[in-house]
Amino acid sequence: MTPTPDPSPFPSPTAHFCWYDRERPKPFSAAFFRRAFEISQIPYRLSIIVSADNRYRLWINGIPIGRGPLKGTPSRYYAETYDLAPFLKQGRNVLAAEVRWLGDLGPISEVHTDEPGLYVQGIETEILDTPGKWKVHPDTSLSPNVDDPYKAARGWLGYLDKIDYRVQPTNWQSPEFNDYHWQTTLSVGEVPIRNPWGIDPAHCLVERDIPHLLETPLDFDSILLNRTPTEFPFTILPGESKELWLDAGKLTTGYPNLHFTGGEGRRIDITYAEALGKWQDGRWEKSRPRSDIDSSEPHGYSDSIILDGGQTVFEPFHWRTFWFIKVKVYSGDQAVTLTRADYRFTTYPQDFSARFICAHPQVKKLWDISLRTLQLCAHETYEDCPYFEQLNYVGDTRLQALCSYYLANDTSLAKRCIQLYRHSLQSHGLTASREPCNERQEIPAFSLHWILMLNDYWKWVGPDGRDFVRSNLPAVISVLSYFRDHLNQHGFVGELDNWTWTDWVAGWERGVSPADQGGNGSTYHTALFALALEAATRLIDETESSDDSGQWKALREQLLISIREKTWSSEDLYFLDGPGREEDPFSQHAQAWAILSGAATSEQREALKGRLLDDTELKKMSLFQRFYLCQALDRIGDSSHFFPKTLDPWYQLIHDAFTTWPENEKNTRSDCHAWSSWPVIEFFQSLLGARPAKPGWREIQIAPRYEATRSACGSFPSPVGEISISWECDENGFFRIDAKTPTGIPTYLTLPNGRTNSYPDGGFIELELRPKAQSVEA
Incomplete structure (x- = not known):
């Protein structure tokens, strides 16, 4: 696959952003837009550029053709290009859009401006430019669902939807709809794409750099009433209230479509559950197994609707994550029938054409669950989890990108994420740990993981990616300089800014190793810095950059000596978590990263062989960090326990009926966390043993x-x-x-x-x- 080029600015704008008024935006605002136009002869091509603040959905003649804009930032604000010609007909045509501006109520993973608007620009002609002859209708049917009982989701996803279909226009996207009473649109701002004075404007439009997401129609496995299967159509009589459960058969991401008839004024709550569970001591606990239908129930965040009494099809504006959907129909004066329910599965379009089998009996399940987890955690960026945060974290994304390489030879989404992190660099030298995000967070180690991710990309793509990799080197040097400036008197990475997360380990508050709180520095951060230095010098040399790699090579050697001399316990034959940390329990982390960095000598590696998995006293690496444990075992020739021991936590998850891999093996919040899918990487680069001997697989x-x-x-x-x-x-x-x-x-x-x-x-x-x-x- 040829890497996708960097998105480029569009031609000079001819349109403006438009809205229904110029008043100061409310906390939440939405609108429907229509542009009717006549065609006497269908053109070969009729192209438009579309964007919106915050999000839009687009139709032509009642046919949905796209969503956007792609997640970005105001200085690189994305827009999509569409060719309308295949959907046109002679005579009257209507281009329609639904736009939502979420303000402070939007998801944390989206970054927008404080002004709403729709932007449409024609390429061959300006007849469809906004505001022009566009009409608009404020959406008074929609409001944030403040009744949602699952408050844990609000901090990440914002509020979900509350829709009163009694006040929403019906069939408003079609050419037949009469919009005579709708308002004309107003300009709310130009789009200064190029500014000769060097001022960075909001809405600096660039072209979408990845394909649109897949939307594949699927049916639910079953519909349940009182835990017993029932069938469509299902009618709830006047005065009755009932709960129906829709079972997708596995965790998924998609757009549910619920088809109702009748029931004017009746309220319906649609609740999305990752798994079934129980209330225990006032706390929600997911069941093990996750599909315990006999004694557990669905719980989660909700949309809420009120029916208009006709034929109503509910589909959320943004995709949802669910295994089970609880449809709670409240009592009302009119009967209501759920005539049909299905959904459209959505994910980033990757062709997982890779194949792997071996004699181990659990490999098929490991494979299938890993691929499904990867699908559900990839949309407009890679995501840590689809149910809660939907954020693109560096640590997660590095492993997800490696999976995309081996499974699909797909580099476009990885390149996009590398670029997002690069643009998040700040003057002190760190990238953001997650991007895009409207609340900046820094985990210093993740800036080093970003360098490792860039190195992975270079090794996979090779010379075709030279210019892109070089463009990232100034940010790489900034990150290295930050860590160099934070070396202490012991020659270790010392006190760092912000959240010095290492891993989710029992006894490590907020995932921070005690060694990072003691002032002397940690083996993990120092070894990770050394490994990033090795990757960075390779990038500098192999891309023939003009940067000087010599100073960084020398620094790496100094770090390796410090780790060997100041943390190796000749008595216990383990690396300490940091200088002077003799009283701390030993950890798998210090051993694995000392090996990976090159700090461990051949004698030390031999002493560690056979002990990293067997010693129950070692602080254990999580599902995420276990990838690096596996790499370390591979490095010292200790891979004999890959199936019987390294992957033991995954076997337990299979036993507990997980259909995706969770964030952690126990007490997990997220049931779908793609950093836990890394075993498929090892199937290829360790069990099959295939790696690029030269960048771009030239050897x-x-x-x-x-x-x-x-x-x-x-x-x-x-x-x-x-x-x-x-x-x-x-x-x-x-x-x-x-x-x-x-x-x-x-x-x-x-x-x-x-x-x-x-x-x-x-x-x-x-x-x-x-x-x-x-x-x-x-």
């Missing part, structure tokens, strides 16, 4: 971890073409491998005995070794 290394399993088979797309590998190896010394790499790409194969075979032209590789017999090679 290929195949070095399977034969001790992890007896056989593995898989294929994945790469920038140079599909790579497939199948191998088997038994305890008696029999070994066979069949591989296919793109022709003309030099390939290096490491055998179980450690020998490396070279295949200068790649292509088909077949090799068989038998005990006490000559090998057969083709």
Whole structure:
């Protein structure tokens, strides 16, 4: 896949943002827009540029054709381009848009301005430009759902919807609707895309740089009344109130569509639940297993609607996350029938064409759950979780991007996220830990993880991404300078600003290691800095940047010496969490990161072998940090327990009927956290052993971890073409491998005995070794 180019500014604007008044915005505002126009002959192309503050949905002749704008910031405010020609007809046509301006009630993951508006600009003609002949109707049917009992979601998602369909125009998107009583639109601001005085304006429009999200129609698995399956249509009589549960069969993200007939004035609450659960001691606890239909119930945040008595189809403006939906119908004077319920599954469009199988019995479930989790945590950015925050955190995103590379050879969303972090850099040298976000947060370690993520991108894309990677190097140098300036007298990363989160570990308040609170510095942050220095110097050298990598290489060596000399316990044969932290429990974190950074000597690595998983006294890494534990075990040749021990927490989650991987293995808030899907990365780069030996896969290394399993088979797309590998190896010394790499790409194969075979032209590789017999090679 060719990396998506940086979004570029649009041509000079001819339109203005428009709204229904110029008054100071209310806390919440929404409007419907229509532009009727006549076509005598359908053109070959009729293109428009569309944006809005905050969000829009677009129709042409009653057909929905798009949503936007893509998440961004005011200085890089996104817009989408549409070709209307395929939807036009001779005669009257209507372009329609619903726009919502959420003000202070919007999601934390969206950054907008304090002025609402719709923007439409024609490319071939200006007849559809706003405000022009557009008409508008303030949406008085919509208000924030302040009755929502699930207050935990409000801080992240803002308020959900409360809609009174009795005061909403019906079928207003269609050409047949009569809009004679609607207002004419008013200009509320020009769009100064280019400013000769260097002033950064709001709404500096740039073109959307990723595809629109998929929307795939799906049916619910079942509809339940009193925990018993029932069928559509389902009627609730006058005076009755009932609860129906819609079961999607698994956690999902999508737009539910609920079709009602009748029931004028009746209120209906639509509640979205990640899982079933119970109230215990006044607190909501999700059940284990998550689908315990016999004794548990759905609970979560809600939309609320009031029916108009006709045919009503409810669809939320923004996608929702749910496994179960509780539809609570309140008592009323008229009967109401739920005639149908379905939903459109939505996600970022990635073609997960990779395949992997091996002899381990749980691999199929591990694979399926991981891919589903990755789908639900990828929309306009990668997300930590779809149910709550919907935020693009660096630590999460690095692992999600690696999954996208191996599973789909998709680099566009990763490149977009790298760019978002780069633009969040501030003068003191740190990027934001999450972006976009209307509340800036900094986790210093995540700025180092961002450098590792940029290095991953470079290794995957190679020379095609040189200009983009170089454009990020000034920010890389700023991050390195920040950490260099925070080294203490021990040669360790010392006291840092803001939230020095390391991992969710029992006894570590807010995820902060005690070593980061003692003043002497932590092994984790220092080793992570050293690893980021190694990645940064590689980026500088391999992209042929004019930056000086020498000073950073020297600094890295100093850090490694400090870690070796000041944290290694020759008595316990473990690394301390920091200088002088002899009284603290040892952690997997200090050991893994000392190994990954290169600080651990060969003797120290040998001493750690076989102990990082078996020693129950070590502070354990979470599902997230366990990726780095796995990398460390791989580095010291200790991968034999990949399935029986490293992945034990995942097996328990399968037993508890999770359909996605949660944030943590116990007491998890989020049931869908894609940082826990990293095992699929290891299926390819460790079990199959496939890694780029040169950036862009211009050379290929195949070095399977034969001790992890007896056989593995898989294929994945790469920038140079599909790579497939199948191998088997038994305890008696029999070994066979069949591989296919793109022709003309030099390939290096490491055998179980450690020998490396070279295949200068790649292509088909077949090799068989038998005990006490000559090998057969083709």
